[in-house]
Amino acid sequence: MTDPVLLSPPDVGPLEESYVLDALRSGWVAPVGPHVAAFEREVAQRVGCGHAVALASGTAGLHLALLALGAGPGDVVVVPTLTFVATANAVRYTGAEPVFVDCEPTTGNLDPALLHDLLRDLRRQGRRVAAVMPVDMFGACADYARILPVCAEAEVAVVEDAAEALGSVRDGRAAGSFGRAGVLSFNGNKIMTTSGGGMLLSDDAELTARCRYLSTQARQPVPYYEHTEVGFNYRLSNVLAALGRAQLRRLDDMVTRRRQLRERYAKLFAAVPGVRLLADQDPGANCWLTTIIVDPVVAGWRAGELAAHLGAHRIETRPVWKPMHLQPVFAGAGARLTGAAERLFADGLNLPSGSAMSEGQVVHVLDRIEDFLSARSERLPLLIEPERFAQAPEKH
Missing domain, CATH: 3.90.1150.10 (Aspartate Aminotransferase, domain 1)
Structure with a gap:
């Protein structure tokens, strides 16, 4: 009997083994470490963004991006109805509510033709739209040439869920670079993996710093442990970042x-x-x-x-x-x-x-x-x- 053929299993080999072994031997096994910092720099350079935060999952990145944009109870976030549940779950984590929008039949991506009227109608209802969160479905980037101008006119930020799209390009730009923030996933079935993990990307230094702060339990920069607000344990470990660095080279x-x-x-x-x-x-x-x-x-x-x-x-x-x-x-x-x-x-x-x-x-x-x-x-x-x-x- 032949071995099962899986949908999208991890693709790892000797290079990944050497990077992970280096991380283990360095003593940097706990979260943060030199491989985390290097992985952030390398992914940011690959995507063409100024800043990156390595995280425990893509879902964590979506959650932090929405929080940094002020999403909360009473707000809505526009989400494609055709997506993995993590996109919509991240909205609920903030206390906001998702409003779903249908897709283009040819691509499965958010249908830009529906977006203008939807944002107008939500505004007329007195709803604050904290963000529009397109998803790059199965690795094909959404039509940002049409989406971004509509959102800019409505003064609504875009958070790009590029969890499935690292390595994709549209209109000369890399997936993950289109929104106020972009989020990648390195889950085990993605095009490259860190076993579990993700990355938040942005050219907005203030937004990135806010997400980094929240991802480390919102610890204040003092010698002792002090916290003035609720944070999250969302950082990627140094060992997994080492795996990601090897994957990025391949x-x-x-x-x-x-x-x-x-x-x-x-x-x-x-x-x-x-x-x-x-x-x-x-x-x-x-x-x-x-x-x-x-x-x-x-x-x-x-x-x-x-x-x-x-x-x-x-x-x-x-x-x-x-x-x-x-x-x-x-x-x-x-x-x-x-x-x-x-x-x-x-x-x-x-x-x-x-x-x-x-x-x-x-x-x-x-x-x-x-x-x-x-x-x-x-x-x-x-x-x-x-x-x-x-x-x-x-x-x-």
């Missing part, structure tokens, strides 16, 4: 590997009716996860059927994020919806995309997909009814 190669894998998926599905790749027109995406969108009426099969077939062969897949407005924990939250996120959730599937996949594993996945497609092609003409599909009403 980032370009890992991005290249994922892009090559995406190209092979694209070639496989190019002639399959009713199947497209999400954000397939974005050359700057890091291709953290390759996502297919299946129109079951045209394709004659559903994304879940392919997932079950691959799962039977020990190949891990994952549905697209369940939209936040459908999550029980956020029942009753405000939302501006078109139905796009719900359709992507119903019809989307993330395929194995890890840079550590061996050629044998890649071939195994592609062969099993071909097996599935061949079996379905025999009954495809019975299920496709082009005239009926063209006239079918759009479902929300």
Whole structure:
């Protein structure tokens, strides 16, 4: 029996081992240390930001950024409904409430066309919008050329959730550099990892200093332990920062590997009716996860059927994020919806995309997909009814 093929496992090797061993031998095992400071400098330089704070998670970065912008009870934060729950949870941590906005059907990113009217309507309701928090979905940057001017006109700060997008570029700028603050994640399944960890980035020195202060239990700069407000234990350890520094040196190669894998998926599905790749027109995406969108009426099969077939062969897949407005924990939250996120959730599937996949594993996945497609092609003409599909009403 072949080993399981995971969706996006860590890609680590001898270089990472040498960096972690150096950290252990240095004696800097507890939080802070020379690797933390160096990691912050190196990531800031890579992204093109003036300041960085290494943290225990990307979620911690979102939380601190919102706090530094003054988010609190009575405020709202605009969040894409198609995202991982951490984006919305960070809003609740501050006491503010998320207001969800739908996505572009072609990319899964926040739909800029909805943003202007939403901000206007919230202002008319007397609501203070503490921030707009776009998410760079599956490694493709949101359309900041349209988002940033709308937010600037409304005098609302942007916090970029770039947790999935390190190494991505749009309009000549790196993911993580677009907002008043940007946040990266180095969780175990991300394009590069520190096991668990994240990074807050900003050109705003005052905001960065505030986040750094809050991340260390809000300790006052005196010889003894004094605290005038509540802080958090959010700093990244020196050992994990060492792992991150090694990963950063391999980032370009890992991005290249994922892009090559995406190209092979694209070639496989190019002639399959009713199947497209999400954000397939974005050359700057890091291709953290390759996502297919299946129109079951045209394709004659559903994304879940392919997932079950691959799962039977020990190949891990994952549905697209369940939209936040459908999550029980956020029942009753405000939302501006078109139905796009719900359709992507119903019809989307993330395929194995890890840079550590061996050629044998890649071939195994592609062969099993071909097996599935061949079996379905025999009954495809019975299920496709082009005239009926063209006239079918759009479902929300």
